[in-house]
Amino acid sequence: MTVKFSKYHGLGNDFILIDNRHQSEPIATAQQAEKLCDRNFGIGADGVIFALPGTDDTDCTMRIFNSDSSEPEMCGNGIRCLAKFLQDLGMKPGEGDRYRVSTLAGLMVPQLQDDGRIKVDMGLPRLLAKEIPTTLGNPEEKVVDTEILVGGERRSVTCVSMGNPHCIVFVEDVDAVPLEIVGPQFEHHLAFPQRTNTEFIQVLNRDRLKMRVWERGAGATLACGTGACAAVVAGGLTNRCDRVATVELPGGNLEIEWSSVDGKIYMTGPAERVFVGQF
Ligand code: ZDR
Numbered sequence: 570m571t572v573k574f575s576k577y578h579g580l581g582n583d584f585i586l587i588d589n590r591h592q593s594e595p596i597a598t599a600q601q602a603e604k605l606c607d608r609n610f611g612i613g614a615d616g617v618i619f620a621l622p623g624t625d626d627t628d629c630t631m632r633i634f635n636s637d638s639s640e641p642e643m644c645g646n647g648i649r650c651l652a653k654f655l656q657d658l659g660m661k662p663g664e665g666d667r668y669r670v671s672t673l674a675g676l677m678v679p680q681l682q683d684d685g686r687i688k689v690d691m692g693l694p695r696l697l698a699k700e701i702p703t704t705l706g707n708p709e710e711k712v713v714d715t716e717i718l719v720g721g722e723r724r725s726v727t728c729v730s731m732g733n734p735h736c737i738v739f740v741e742d743v744d745a746v747p748l749e750i751v752g753p754q755f756e757h758h759l760a761f762p763q764r765t766n767t768e769f770i771q772v773l774n775r776d777r778l779k780m781r782v783w784e785r786g787a788g789a790t791l792a793c794g795t796g797a798c799a800a801v802v803a804g805g806l807t808n809r810c811d812r813v814a815t816v817e818l819p820g821g822n823l824e825i826e827w828s829s830v831d832g833k834i835y836m837t838g839p840a841e842r843v844f845v846g847q848f
Pocket residue numbers: 582635640641642643644645646647733734766784785786787792793794795796
């Protein structure tokens with residue numbers, strides 16, 4: 570079988586997009602997706618995204634596999650790529666300039682902006698320990714500046730779910746973090762039964778954060794949309810930053826707003842098609 574794909578990236582977080590709107594199950598398995606992501610033996614990507622048929626009140630359903638074949642609930646950079654992909658396929662948004670997309674983390678609404686960027690209504694952050702999920706603290710309470718022992722070192726962390734789990738660690742100097750060592754220690758820590766994405770954040774200013782990320786199932790990546798959202802929520806919860814902030818990632822910047830009106834997170838950033846092909 571020949572399958573057409575398009576390769577997109579959002580700030581260097583790159584994905585293989587497959588038009589799967591004709592059937593409700595992904596046309597590739599998680600194991601095939603892992604092979605496609607291989608940068609030496611495959612196409613190369615941080616994940617594979619399938620554009621599946623929508624439900625009664627959505628235009629499309631997004632499913633994504635990480636490069637290790639695990640399936641995350643949500644992907645912030647990926648959903649911007651998906652919106653661009655649907656536009657490039659000639660699909661009109663059901664609601665003006667907004668697509669309604671079902672994900673395992675619920676409804677997401679990416680909006681195509683005139684400047685070419687995409688603004689995504691990412692919904693409400695989930696803050697209770699049981700929602701992350703993490704065994705840190707009390708299951709019915711938030712995990713804010715909570716102590717954890719990782720790799721023999723005491724760290725203070727704040728946990729946020731954007732549908733997928735995030736552990737935020739504020740540091741003095743983000744470039745000094747040995748990501749390849751501590752990233753996996755956080756990802757597989759017993760305190761995170763579903764594993765976790767981990768963001769190391771340096772506060773540059775009340776409206777500017779610098780971030781490096783170790784993604785669950787994908788390792789060090791150039792950007793993480795849900796992680797940038799989680800970082801601003803963690804910064805807000807601990808009064809380290811304002812509710813509107815720019816997050817500097819290795820691959821570029823994302824603008825994040827934690828609305829004080831509806832409590833939702835809005836993420837704005839680019840998505841670009843790099844090439845198309847078939848396998
Ligand atoms: C971090 C991510 N790339 C994004 O942009 O939000 C999402 C990918 C999924 C992540 N690796 C996870 O939760 O397993």
